[in-house]
Amino acid sequence: MSAGTSLAERYGPRALILGGSEGIGAEFADLLAGAGLDLTLVARSAGALNETAARIRDAHGVEVDVIELDLTAPDIPSKAGDIIAARDFGLVIYNAGATHGVNLFLDQPVDRALNLVALNCASPVAVAHAALGKMREKGRGGLILISSMSGLVGSGYVAAYAASKSFEIVLAEGLHWELQRDGVDILCAVASLTDTPAMQRSGMVEVEGLTPMDARTFATGAIDALGSAPVWYAVGDAAVEGMRAMPRTAITANASAMSAQLWGIKVDN
Numbered sequence: 289m290s291a292g293t294s295l296a297e298r299y300g301p302r303a304l305i306l307g308g309s310e311g312i313g314a315e316f317a318d319l320l321a322g323a324g325l326d327l328t329l330v331a332r333s334a335g336a337l338n339e340t341a342a343r344i345r346d347a348h349g350v351e352v353d354v355i356e357l358d359l360t361a362p363d364i365p366s367k368a369g370d371i372i373a374a375r376d377f378g379l380v381i382y383n384a385g386a387t388h389g390v391n392l393f394l395d396q397p398v399d400r401a402l403n404l405v406a407l408n409c410a411s412p413v414a415v416a417h418a419a420l421g422k423m424r425e426k427g428r429g430g431l432i433l434i435s436s437m438s439g440l441v442g443s444g445y446v447a448a449y450a451a452s453k454s455f456e457i458v459l460a461e462g463l464h465w466e467l468q469r470d471g472v473d474i475l476c477a478v479a480s481l482t483d484t485p486a487m488q489r490s491g492m493v494e495v496e497g498l499t500p501m502d503a504r505t506f507a508t509g510a511i512d513a514l515g516s517a518p519v520w521y522a523v524g525d526a527a528v529e530g531m532r533a534m535p536r537t538a539i540t541a542n543a544s545a546m547s548a549q550l551w552g553i554k555v556d557n
């Protein structure tokens with residue numbers, strides 16, 4: 289975002305947050321409402337959506353509507369198209385996408401991996417296609433996809449999750465190149481371990497020396513980075529460069545060991 293332009297001027301009047309009921313998504317919602325944007329929040333559970341929407345309306349006096357929707361549903365292209373056609377979104381944040389169920393690829397039903405592909409690949413493509421067309425016509429807007437450090441390299445125990453999060457990074461890079469001439473900002477915001485309700489429910493264990501980032505800090509950093517680069521790493525560029533300097537097979541081995549440790553998986557070899 290260029291200096292001197294407010295969030296509301298650049299990305300108003302309304303933001304769509306897919307996965308906006310809790311954690312990082314709810315922090316984005318609170319931040320944007322504080323800047324005067326109206327909101328549409330999407331998630332599966334009506335209870336959490338309505339609670340978050342009521343809290344934000346009370347705190348900031350903006351308009352917040354909610355839509356119950358499973359982003360892995362096969363008819364997402366038409367549903368996303370309808371949602372986006374019905375409102376004037378200057379900013380879309382695709383946040384939903386965490387892994388649920390960590391284990392060896394072959395020890396899980398294939399549907400689990402296919403579900404992650406739907407959530408982190410097919411649905412972001414559908415949402416981006418519907419939203420960016422309108423933004424290009426207007427000559428302004430923004431799209432943020434939320435990825436993970438897991439997307440930087442393959443990892444055992446979260447093989448499909450890591451691959452699907454990699455898709456979001458590469459998609460954002462290409463879209464950023466294509467749309468920068470049209471005044472539309474694209475960002476992939478790459479989270480490391482972040483304290484969210486979903487992370488707490490996932491069965492992740494505490495690992496000494498590994499402190500999760502606060503969800504508000506992540507959301508603030510992502511909004512600040514929008515418009516300045518295609519990809520923003522919450523851990524900082526230096527940590528990513530350090531990782532990339534290692535042989536790729538060694539990073540995969542490290543990532544697999546870390547995944548096993550984080551979810552308390554006993555490794556035999």
Ligand SMILES: NC(=O)c1ccc[n+]([C@@H]2O[C@H](COP(=O)([O-])OP(=O)(O)OC[C@H]3O[C@@H](n4cnc5c(N)ncnc54)[C@H](OP(=O)(O)O)[C@@H]3O)[C@@H](O)[C@H]2O)c1
Pocket residue numbers: 306307308309310311312313330331332333334336357358359360383384385386387407434435436437453478479480481482483484485486487
């Ligand atoms: N937390 C971490 O440590 C961490 C680390 C790296 C990257 N990330 C990334 O950060 C993002 C947010 O992660 P998170 O930990 O907050 O968990 P998350 O489950 O990805 O996101 C939570 C939000 O997404 C909604 N959601 C989840 N699945 C959905 C679906 N199929 N359809 C519609 N809405 C859905 C949830 O509401 P409902 O459950 O009610 O649908 C909630 O509003 C993800 O993209 C994740 O990959 C997180």
